[in-house]
Structures are given as structure tokens and as C-alpha cells.
Amino acid sequence: MSTLGVAIIGCGGIALQNHLPGLAICPDTKVVALCDANAAVLAQAQSQTGLAAASTDYREIVGRDDVQAVIIATPNVTHAPIALAAIAHGKHVLCEKPIAMSAAEARSMAAAADKAGVRHMTAYTYRFVPAMRYLAHLVKRGDLGVPYHFRSCRLQDWGARDIGWRQEKKLAGSGELGDMLSHRVDFAHLLYGDFKRIVAGMKRFIDDRHGHASDLEDWVTIMADFDNGATGVLESSKLATGHNESWRSLDHVEMNGSEASFVFSTGKWNEIHIGKPGGAGLEKMIIPKEFFVWPGSPRDAAAGNPLITFRYDQNYEFIEAIRDQRPCRPSFHDGCRSQTVMDAAYESTATGQWVNLKY
Ligand SMILES: NC(=O)c1ccc[n+]([C@@H]2O[C@H](COP(=O)([O-])OP(=O)(O)OC[C@H]3O[C@@H](n4cnc5c(N)ncnc54)[C@H](O)[C@@H]3O)[C@@H](O)[C@H]2O)c1
Secondary structure, eight states, rough: OOEEEEEEEEOOIIIIIIIHHHHHTEEETEEEEEEOOOOHHHHHHHHHHOOEESSSSHHHHTOOOOOOOOOSSGGGGGGGHHHHHHHHHHHEEOOOOOSSSSSSHHHHHHHHHHHHHHEEOOOGGGSHHHHHHHHHHHHHHHHTTTEEEEEEEOOOTTTTOOOGGGGGGHHSSSHHIIIIHHHHHHHHHHHHOOOOEEEEEEEOOOOOEEEEESSSSSEEEEEEETTTTTTTEEESBOOTTOOOSSSEEEEEEEESSSSEEEETTOOOOTTTEETTOOSSOOEEEEGGGGSSOOTTOOOOTSSOOHHHTTTTHHHHHHHHHHHHHHHOOOOHHOOOOOHHHHHHHHHHHHHTTOOOOOO
């Protein structure tokens, strides 16, 4: 098996926390080049990795012969131009979410990647949480019965601090919707399939985050009907005071059907709660061991912090799809689907009306 060369474009938080260690578990895979527009961040990443091949200009990286695949971990506005440049050079692309600024832009990326015959993946990382994978297995098997409800509640306390490019529409495209709720929209697609129609609301409470103007929402909610007949309620906030952040904060996903209720929480990587008709309440269940790692992944489920290490399976899936010449799960098409719901959420917020989904 020949060694696969990967370039990382954008060497900020997520690249160093998720993608570098994730690529390290992939067999015969080597990070060969780095790019960051900020020279100081690039120099820091170079000293961490010992890599000489580096540039502040992604165009110098995507054309390199030793690069077969790129990981795009930059602010959202740059995803499409970087992805399209990489695809034009025949490179496989794993792009951070949300992959684009709009559904139309996302579709142009998916179309270009399909036409070029390269592998494409959207970093919907929480699909790789073992408990989420087990839940998807139960739903697919029909254990829920007739699906009644989908519920997602993501509550964090980010307060009024400056959150950089994430609070500027021209750089991020959307606020809490793309940053946090897009993952949960993807859960809904994974578990229940297409949305039929939605009505949404958004609100910005903080216009100025420590001297840096914000023009994006801090809170978003979506009410939905799904094609499968179920209803959905999704809410996400950066201003749930006292709720903490990241996996230490509330991330509740619940499904109710005629035969069962299932509850998942990102902070509980290997457990779900199950309710049965007439039961006295929900009961905790540890998921079967075979779901602890992604099929085939060499990751040791007992090594490291499991709330971080499940993310490495995402990189494994990307590399394996390249080697197997098959679509990645989730692909750019999944990124397009969420982006379609996001566009509809903005439309609904602007008009105050329900919006029928056209994927
Ligand atoms: N999948 C997940 O769970 C998850 C988690 C966090 C972030 N993200 C996504 O990852 C992306 C990056 O987020 P982050 O938290 O790492 O941000 P960050 O600000 O920490 O890092 C982004 C880096 O990109 C660099 N950059 C900006 N423009 C560039 C360009 N044109 N070319 C090269 N480098 C450029 C910046 O200098 C910065 O170092 C975003 O799309 C975000 O939504 C996803």
C-alpha cells in the first residue's frame, strides 16, 4: 500500500485537536504539507509537526504532487474556494462544516467533486460518537416503531466573549445555526431522513463581543415536520448561562416512537437511555462493545479521553474511502442537505412563514 500524502489547510483549533491526531492513527498516511494564512499560526504548527513544506497561500499547497488529499479547517467563507482549487488539482477533500456559505455554493462543491471523481467528506464529527452510531443502528432496525418526535437541545454558555470570525456574517455565513445546530440537523437527516417543512426563529442578544461587533445569531430554533411523518423541535444557544461548554454542556437528542424512546447525549459517548411503552421512566443502557470504534478503525477505545478520541475515526473513514474508492460517510451531499435546511431557516426567520424543503 503506497503512503497517502495529506495537506492540512488551516492550522487552528480543530486542525490540531482533531485532524492531526486523527490522521496519525490512519495506516500508511502522512501529513506532508501545512497551510495557514496567519504566518505565526503556521510557524507554530510547523514546530509542532516538524514539517518543512508550508505556505500561507493554499494555492501553493493544493497543486503539490506529494499531496493526494486535503483537509480544510479554515473559516467557513474560505471553504468553497479552497475546496474547488483542490478538486481542480484532483485532490480528495475533507472539509469542515458547514462546508459552504449557502446551499447553492455547497452544491457547486459537490458537483465539482463528483465530476472530478475525487472523494469528498463533510466533517459532521458527532456522527462518529459511538452512542450516535448505535442509535442510528436501532432506528434503522425499526426499534422505534412509528416515529413521533425528534428533539435536539444544545445549550452552551459562551457568554459575551469575542468569538473571532464566528461572529461575522461575511466570514461565517451563519451564527449558532451553522456553528452548532448544523450538526443536529445532520443527526436528524441521519436518523429520520428528509425534513418536509420547517419554521425557524433566531435572535442575537449580544451585538458587541468585547469591542468586536457581531452580526450573527446567538440562538436559533427550528420546528419541523419530517417526510416520515414525525415532528421535530431543535434549539441551540450560546447564551445558556451556567451550562459550561463543549462536551461538559447539555447536548440532548431524543426520539419518541410508538415502540420506544431513545435519548442520546454527546457527553455520554457509550450510553443511551431507552424508554418502553408503559415503562416507569427511561433506563440507561451501555451500548454493545462492537460500536465503540468505527468499523475497521485501528483506534484503541480504551486509550485517551473517549470524548475526544472518537473524532479520530472521522479521519480514518476519509482515508479508507479514498483507498476503497467509495463515497465517504458523510459526504459533501450530506453537507448540501444540511445547508438546504439552514437556508430555509434563514428564509423562515425573515418571512415568519413555514418553508417547504426542496433538497
Ligand atoms: N467538526 C467539528 O466538530 C468542528 C469543531 C470546531 C470547528 N469546526 C469548523 O472548523 C473550521 C475551523 O474552525 P476552528 O475552530 O479550527 O477555527 P480557528 O480560527 O481556530 O482556525 C482557523 C484557521 O484558519 C486560518 N485561515 C483563515 N483563512 C485562511 C486561508 N484563506 N487559508 C489558510 N488558512 C486560513 C486562520 O489563520 C486560523 O488559524 C470552521 O469551519 C468550523 O466551523 C468544526
